[in-house]
Amino acid sequence: MSTRVRNRIGAEEKLERYRDQLTREDLLEIYRRMWFARVFDETLYDMKKKGRLRRGNVYGSRGQEAIQVGTSYPLRPTDFVSPIHRDMPIFVFKGMSTRQVMCQIWGKANAPTRGKDSWSHMGDLKLGIIHSTSMLGSTIPVACGVAWALRLDGKTDSVVMTYLGEGATATGAFHEGMNYAAVHKLPIILIVENNQYAYSTPVELEVPTPRVADRALGYGIPGYSVDGNDVLEVYDATCAAIAHARAGRGPSIVECVTYRLQGHADHDETRARQYRPVEEIEMWEKRDPLPRYREYLLSTGLFSEEDLPTPPPEVVAEIHDAVEYAIHSPDPEPHTALEDIYDESAGVSR
Amino acid sequence: MREVTFLEAIRAALWEEMERDPNVFLIGEDIGRLGGAFGVTHGFLERFGADRVVDAPISETAIIGVAVGAAAMGKRPVAEMQFMDFISCGFDQVVNVAATYRYRSGGSVSLPMVIRGPSGGYVGGSLYHSQQFEAWFFHVPGLKVVQPAFPDDAYGLMKAAIRDNNPVLFFEHKYLYRRIKGLIPQSSDDFIVPLGEARIRRPGQHITVVTYGAMVHFALDAAHQLEAEGISLEVIDLRTIKPLDMETVYNSVRKTSKVLIVYEAPLTGGVGAEIAARIAEHLFEWLDAPIMRVAAKDSFVPFAEPLEKFVLPSVDDIVLAARQLARY
Numbered sequence: 093m094s095t096r097v098r099n100r101i102g103a104e105e106k107l108e109r110y111r112d113q114l115t116r117e118d119l120l121e122i123y124r125r126m127w128f129a130r131v132f133d134e135t136l137y138d139m140k141k142k143g144r145l146r147r148g149n150v151y152g153s154r155g156q157e158a159i160q161v162g163t164s165y166p167l168r169p170t171d172f173v174s175p176i177h178r179d180m181p182i183f184v185f186k187g188m189s190t191r192q193v194m195c196q197i198w199g200k201a202n203a204p205t206r207g208k209d210s211w212s213h214m215g216d217l218k219l220g221i222i223h224s225t226s227m228l229g230s231t232i233p234v235a236c237g238v239a240w241a242l243r244l245d246g247k248t249d250s251v252v253m254t255y256l257g258e259g260a261t262a263t264g265a266f267h268e269g270m271n272y273a274a275v276h277k278l279p280i281i282l283i284v285e286n287n288q289y290a291y292s293t294p295v296e297l298e299v300p301t302p303r304v305a306d307r308a309l310g311y312g313i314p315g316y317s318v319d320g321n322d323v324l325e326v327y328d329a330t331c332a333a334i335a336h337a338r339a340g341r342g343p344s345i346v347e348c349v350t351y352r353l354q355g356h357a358d359h360d361e362t363r364a365r366q367y368r369p370v371e372e373i374e375m376w377e378k379r380d381p382l383p384r385y386r387e388y389l390l391s392t393g394l395f396s397e398e399d400l401p402t403p404p405p406e407v408v409a410e411i412h413d414a415v416e417y418a419i420h421s422p423d424p425e426p427h428t429a430l431e432d433i434y435d436e437s438a439g440v441s442r
Numbered sequence: 443m444r445e446v447t448f449l450e451a452i453r454a455a456l457w458e459e460m461e462r463d464p465n466v467f468l469i470g471e472d473i474g475r476l477g478g479a480f481g482v483t484h485g486f487l488e489r490f491g492a493d494r495v496v497d498a499p500i501s502e503t504a505i506i507g508v509a510v511g512a513a514a515m516g517k518r519p520v521a522e523m524q525f526m527d528f529i530s531c532g533f534d535q536v537v538n539v540a541a542t543y544r545y546r547s548g549g550s551v552s553l554p555m556v557i558r559g560p561s562g563g564y565v566g567g568s569l570y571h572s573q574q575f576e577a578w579f580f581h582v583p584g585l586k587v588v589q590p591a592f593p594d595d596a597y598g599l600m601k602a603a604i605r606d607n608n609p610v611l612f613f614e615h616k617y618l619y620r621r622i623k624g625l626i627p628q629s630s631d632d633f634i635v636p637l638g639e640a641r642i643r644r645p646g647q648h649i650t651v652v653t654y655g656a657m658v659h660f661a662l663d664a665a666h667q668l669e670a671e672g673i674s675l676e677v678i679d680l681r682t683i684k685p686l687d688m689e690t691v692y693n694s695v696r697k698t699s700k701v702l703i704v705y706e707a708p709l710t711g712g713v714g715a716e717i718a719a720r721i722a723e724h725l726f727e728w729l730d731a732p733i734m735r736v737a738a739k740d741s742f743v744p745f746a747e748p749l750e751k752f753v754l755p756s757v758d759d760i761v762l763a764a765r766q767l768a769r770y
Contacts, residue, residue, distance in 0.1 A: 203548070204547070204548055204550075205545075205546050205547065205548045206548040206549070208545050208546055208548060209545075209546040213546055214546070214547075214548075215547065215551075216550075217514060217515065217551065222511070222514070223514075223543065223546055223547055223551070225538055225539055225542070225546075226538075227534055227538055227539070230503075230507065230534055230535065230538070230539055232507070233501075233503055233504045233506070233507020233508055233510070233511070233535065234507050234508075234510050234511040234514070234535075234539060235511060236504065236507065236508050236511060237507060237508035237509060237510055237511020237512040237513070237514070237515070237519075238511040238512070238514065238515055239511070240496075240508055240511065240512045240517075241511065241512040241515035241516065241517045242515070243493060244464075244465075244467065244493060244494070244512070244517060264503060265503050265507070265534070265535075268499075268501040268502075268503040268504035268507070269503075269504055269507065271499055271501065271504070272498070272499060272501060272504040272508065275499060431549060432544055432545050432547070432548060432549035433544065433545055433583050433584050434544070434584065434586075434608050435544055435549075435552040435553075435607035435608055437552075437607060438607075
């Protein structure tokens with residue numbers, strides 16, 4: 093077994109490959125979602141800059157939209173995900189409203205956490221979204237537990253997709269979780285967003301192998317390494333991993349190679365241009381997944397320039413509506429800080 | 443009623459809860475084929491199968507993490523730490539992931555899970571098979587912490603812990619496993635000991651002894667010895683350390699006006715410090731003597747017998763401290 097590196101597929105071959113799987117509407121929806129992610133990111137940076145978002149950090153995902161969209165698009169409502177801090181749009185793709193997500197970011201009383209935690213640390217198990225924490229890697233064992241519950245309930249058709257940066261593959265929780273998943277053939281799909289930097293630390297100081305997906309070799313599971321800036325390649329590898337999991341054959345690692353175009357968070361923009369070569373940033377700017385996908389869509393002959401606005405106006409409207417909704421939502425009452433520590437209801441007695 | 447050992451009481455509670463509720467499952471190291479290092483889960487694999495009696499890899503983080511994920515989904519996992527000392531390897535999952543889950547879900551997720559395992563010294567277990575780590579978790583909101591001293595409490599508290607909707611840490615003192623016997627109800631009676639209720643194991647007049655775990659037995663021995671000297675100890679077995687039943691403690695202190703707190707963990711920063719602080723804050727004018735503590739010396743639990751004896755609290759330590767208090 094070896095890491096499967098997906099090389100760039102030619103446009104014609106690509107069209108052939110996806111004609112059966114993805115309709116014209118799918119291709120357009122993927123385009124719309126990538127723009128949703130881009131506008132989401134730009135809007136929050138803008139809100140922070142203007143002082144309308146006064147608390148918390150904005151963790152940008154500019155340049156990583158192909159991963160957010162390509163990995164989540166093949167999921168079913170009965171599947172589970174645990175997005176991380178650079179995957180905010182996935183909450184929406186998995187069924188949470190854009191308004192709810194913005195309320196979470198603004199720490200409002202009507203947010204999923206009622207203002208208790210910020211940003212991506214939220215979930216909704218009814219929608220199949222597992223709550224993650226700041227300890228990246230620690231959600232993998234939790235995802236295994238979700239998969240175990242599905243197994244006990246005989247729901248063997250659902251998969252659990254969990255996300256990490258390349259840096260978090262250096263944690264002990266990563267190893268224990270992936271080892272457990274592999275030993276028990278759990279339907280886990282680990283998406284590694286290899287954006288080259290864990291805060292300031294480059295990938296070569298986090299991972300000793302040429303590819304992060306090589307870590308899969310140690311667990312005897314499939315490891316894919318794909319161009320993370322090509323949404324259809326990401327989609328393709330994810331579909332393979334999902335099919336493997338649904339067939340009861342166990343977990344896979346899908347490494348999506350990309351680049352963090354911004355700093356670690358909004359507070360890091362200046363330093364992020366000091367600890368990284370500017371030429372490197374400029375080189376990756378040219379690989380921006382959005383124009384690349386648009387170019388591809390035009391090359392298929394299925395779309396005109398007018399079909400593909402940059403950005404689609406309804407996406408902008410939805411995000412701006414959600415921001416205003418959040419800003420005008422009520423703040424939590426101070427005393428609610430002491431609620432939700434324990435479940436005071438009587439335990440279940442069958 | 444049935445007469446069982448402390449260990450058998452725990453086994454009976456686990457078995458009956460697994461029979462009662464298909465959502466209950468066990469996960470831990472060597473709990474299936476071996477039946478557990480101490481034999482607590484002997485015979486469970488054959489009865490309940492490998493999906494509900496999971497022989498996990500040596501991965502405390504994964505064991506506790508799997509319990510967290512499954513509990514969030516509505517299962518009632520019971521995770522075994524082969525020795526409670528090893529919970530340090532899964533510390534993040536306990537304090538950052540499990541304890542906070544309900545809070546960061548805005549109250550929408552319950553986490554009904556138990557982490558149980560043998561703890562404590564007096565068996566020559568040395569540094570990593572003897573510790574009492576309850577104070578680490580006593581400090582963390584969102585968790586409950588239990589340590590029974592008698593078979594009936596172990597039985598009833600384990601059932602309550604499994605049915606509780608919060609993460610519960612269940613410390614089983616290995617010194618008691620086979621030494622202590624007692625009566626427990628028939629399995630047909632639905633017997634529960636509610637979490638958060640202390641029990642006066644021996645009523646007395648002169649000194650309130652607040653303790654839990656194996657130290658309850660030491661305190662009862664000391665009370666027996668001191669009876670001849672005319673010193674009467676009231677021994678309170680906390681049973682649940684978090685949440686603390688301070689009402690039972692306060693009522694006793696209002697009667698005796700003297701307090702001795704006994705615990706097996708190192709003295710500094712132990713559970714006894716919090717109990718002492720609360721008594722001092724609430725009942726200062728009722729006290730006739732300083733609040734005293736008997737605990738382990740601020741050391742690790744060493745291997746050689748003279749060393750272990752020197753570090754861990756003894757019946758004699760309790761007797762000496764009680765005499766000192768009686769003189770006030």
